[in-house]
Amino acid sequence: MKKLIQALAAVLIVSFALLYIVSGLNSSQGYTSGNTLTIFNWGDYIDADLVDKFEQETGIKVIYETFDSNEAMMTKIEQGGTAYDIAVPSEYAIEKMKEEDLLLPVDHSKIPNLKYIDPRFMDLPFDPENEYSIPYFWGTVGILYNTDILGDKKITSWNDLWDPELKNQILLIDGAREVMGMGLNSLHYSLNDKDKDHLIEAKEKLDRLTPNIKAIVGDEIRMLMENDEAGIGVVWSGTAQELMWEKDNLEYVVPEEGSNLWFDNMVIPKTAKNPEAAHQFMNFILDPENAAQNTEYVGYSTPNKEAQKYMDEETISDERFYPDEEMTARLEVYENLGKRMLAYYNELFLEFKMHKK
Amino acid sequence: MRTNSRNFYLIPYVLWILLFVVTPLLLVLYYSFFDIEGHFTLENYREFFTPVYLKMTLSSFWYAFLITLFSLLIAYPTAYLLTKTKHKQLWLLLIILPSWINLLLKAYAFLGIFGTYGAANSFLEVMGIGSRQILFTDFSFIFVSVYIFLPFMILPIFNSLDELNPTLLDASNDLGGSSWVTFKRVIFPLTLDGVKAGCQIVFIPALSLFMLTRLIAGNRVITLGTAIEQHFLVTQDWGMGSTIAVFLIIAMVLIMVLTGRRKRGIL
Numbered sequence: 066m067k068k069l070i071q072a073l074a075a076v077l078i079v080s081f082a083l084l085y086i087v088s089g090l091n092s093s094q095g096y097t098s099g100n101t102l103t104i105f106n107w108g109d110y111i112d113a114d115l116v117d118k119f120e121q122e123t124g125i126k127v128i129y130e131t132f133d134s135n136e137a138m139m140t141k142i143e144q145g146g147t148a149y150d151i152a153v154p155s156e157y158a159i160e161k162m163k164e165e166d167l168l169l170p171v172d173h174s175k176i177p178n179l180k181y182i183d184p185r186f187m188d189l190p191f192d193p194e195n196e197y198s199i200p201y202f203w204g205t206v207g208i209l210y211n212t213d214i215l216g217d218k219k220i221t222s223w224n225d226l227w228d229p230e231l232k233n234q235i236l237l238i239d240g241a242r243e244v245m246g247m248g249l250n251s252l253h254y255s256l257n258d259k260d261k262d263h264l265i266e267a268k269e270k271l272d273r274l275t276p277n278i279k280a281i282v283g284d285e286i287r288m289l290m291e292n293d294e295a296g297i298g299v300v301w302s303g304t305a306q307e308l309m310w311e312k313d314n315l316e317y318v319v320p321e322e323g324s325n326l327w328f329d330n331m332v333i334p335k336t337a338k339n340p341e342a343a344h345q346f347m348n349f350i351l352d353p354e355n356a357a358q359n360t361e362y363v364g365y366s367t368p369n370k371e372a373q374k375y376m377d378e379e380t381i382s383d384e385r386f387y388p389d390e391e392m393t394a395r396l397e398v399y400e401n402l403g404k405r406m407l408a409y410y411n412e413l414f415l416e417f418k419m420h421k422k
Numbered sequence: 423m424r425t426n427s428r429n430f431y432l433i434p435y436v437l438w439i440l441l442f443v444v445t446p447l448l449l450v451l452y453y454s455f456f457d458i459e460g461h462f463t464l465e466n467y468r469e470f471f472t473p474v475y476l477k478m479t480l481s482s483f484w485y486a487f488l489i490t491l492f493s494l495l496i497a498y499p500t501a502y503l504l505t506k507t508k509h510k511q512l513w514l515l516l517i518i519l520p521s522w523i524n525l526l527l528k529a530y531a532f533l534g535i536f537g538t539y540g541a542a543n544s545f546l547e548v549m550g551i552g553s554r555q556i557l558f559t560d561f562s563f564i565f566v567s568v569y570i571f572l573p574f575m576i577l578p579i580f581n582s583l584d585e586l587n588p589t590l591l592d593a594s595n596d597l598g599g600s601s602w603v604t605f606k607r608v609i610f611p612l613t614l615d616g617v618k619a620g621c622q623i624v625f626i627p628a629l630s631l632f633m634l635t636r637l638i639a640g641n642r643v644i645t646l647g648t649a650i651e652q653h654f655l656v657t658q659d660w661g662m663g664s665t666i667a668v669f670l671i672i673a674m675v676l677i678m679v680l681t682g683r684r685k686r687g688i689l
Binding site for chain 2: 134136137139140233236239241279280281282283285288289292293294404405407408411412415416418419
């Protein structure tokens with residue numbers, strides 16, 4: 066009995082001592098409330114040196130967390146838990162978060178560097194006048210292929226992927242909208258098609274692709290393509306750019322039938338504890354030199370016009386990553402489909418994944 | 423006085439069970455009656471009995487069964503040999519050690535080992551068999567799962583083998599039982615509880631594996647766990663996700679009851 070109480074007391078004392086030490090350590094490194102900025106971003110989507118630079122310039126400590134899908138990010142923000150000061154959703158997610166009243170408006174007067182953004186990327190339909198969001202990166206979905214494995218075969222369209230010679234060569238990204246979009250595009254339907262007959266037709270077409278599919282994976286696709294594990298990967302443009310900088314045997318193409326054009330913008334969630342620092346960070350990232358450095362690390366296309374002056378001529382003139390107007394016309398932005406339709410897309414995607422070879 | 427103080431000590435346990443076992447279960451049940459727009463419905467339960475989910479349930483059970491079977495086939499002889507070694511505890515520690523490493527890290531390691539240019543294929547090449555696709559096949563999925571669950575199967579079997587009274591084996595020997603008969607009629611029945619415990623510990627989590635299905639099987643194997651993850655994180659259809667969870671819970675309870683401890687002596 067006595068021993069039990071003693072043991073209990075000992076555990077409690079040790080726990081409190083540890084708690085005290087941790088909070089002591091945090092404050093000695095500057096992690097006090099009011100002086101931290103919690104950023105919620107996609108994995109591998111910022112040059113870490115910039116975070117250090119921001120900390121040195123402003124004295125604000127950055128806590129950095131990552132997510133791997135818009136949906137996972139939204140679920141976490143909705144539930145509260147961690148108070149994020151900045152998140153980086155894609156356009157349809159911003160639309161949804163606005164609808165659900167999860168965002169704080171952005172004060173443009175605190176972000177003077179906003180003037181460097183190409184007007185083409187401002188005032189887009191998903192966020193008129195950029196009331197809630199500031200452009201971060203943009204890009205496309207396309208096909209990355211390995212010329213060593215495919216030889217002379219040229220890939221130019223989605224329909225090329227159905228070639229029986231490509232048996233067991235294709236890696237797909239594990240996203241319902243990306244994969245269903247590819248099916249819809251290959252039939253020349255819109256990415257945002259809500260017609261159930263069209264969707265079922267697209268799913269059946271995708272089923273016929275299964276013999277060619279090696280795997281449906283997440284961020285690992287980068288590592289797998291880098292290791293020449295498969296001949297073809299359906300990826301986001303930035304993943305492609307980053308890999309192509311490292312390897313000469315990879316080529317990227319935005320398919321003829323059209324594809325997805327997406328924007329990732331920075332937003333301030335309603336639960337933010339330090340909106341002031343969030344504005345400071347946004348301004349810091351939009352600084353042309355910082356934006357150029359970030360772009361060279363991440364590989365996606367920057368909306369910052371001024372930043373392009375600090376970048377390689379070769380990079381910004383590459384039409385696959387900075388498509389001209391004619392090509393942009395073939396691209397579509399995801400619209401918010403509504404919960405029901407999104408659930409239906411996912412249902413079909415799940416059925417497609419279960420389809421056996 | 424005595425019963426009072428005993429009840430007093432029960433409080434933390436009761437609170438714990440209420441907060442972290444009963445409440446979540448009730449919440450899962452509660453959510454399973456709502457559709458995606460938050461209306462009360464039984465639609466989710468009807469949906470579960472459509473071919474898509476039935477097929478998924480069947481394949482989950484099939485893979486979980488295979489994983490349990492292979493774990494058992496490997497674990498039993500291992501545990502038996504372990505009881506015969508000199509430094510039992512050391513060997514046991516070595517077997518348990520890998521389970522201290524994060525599951526995801528191990529899965530990523532296998533991505534490298536099983537890759538087209540990975541160690542496994544280099545070995546096959548040297549052996550003259552030639553390289554083949556190992557990653558993203560049923561084989562790799564079951565292999566990695568068995569590797570991960572093995573310690574959990576070995577431990578209970580090892581314990582029951584270790585507790586076995588050696589004089590029983592001598593008795594069997596003296597009475598003319600061959601080693602096969604001794605194993606079949608003495609050792610195995612007496613360690614059956616360990617085997618059952620091991621099977622439960624492996625089969626039940628194997629039913630709802632989800633990260634491995636993507637990393638190692640490349641989403642070519644879809645289990646109920648994958649579907650739950652997708653419904654909670656992607657479609658935000660918590661109702662359907664909860665409904666699948668309800669069926670998983672029912673399946674688990676059934677398995678526990680069926681493989682539960684019977685009175686010794688009947689077998």
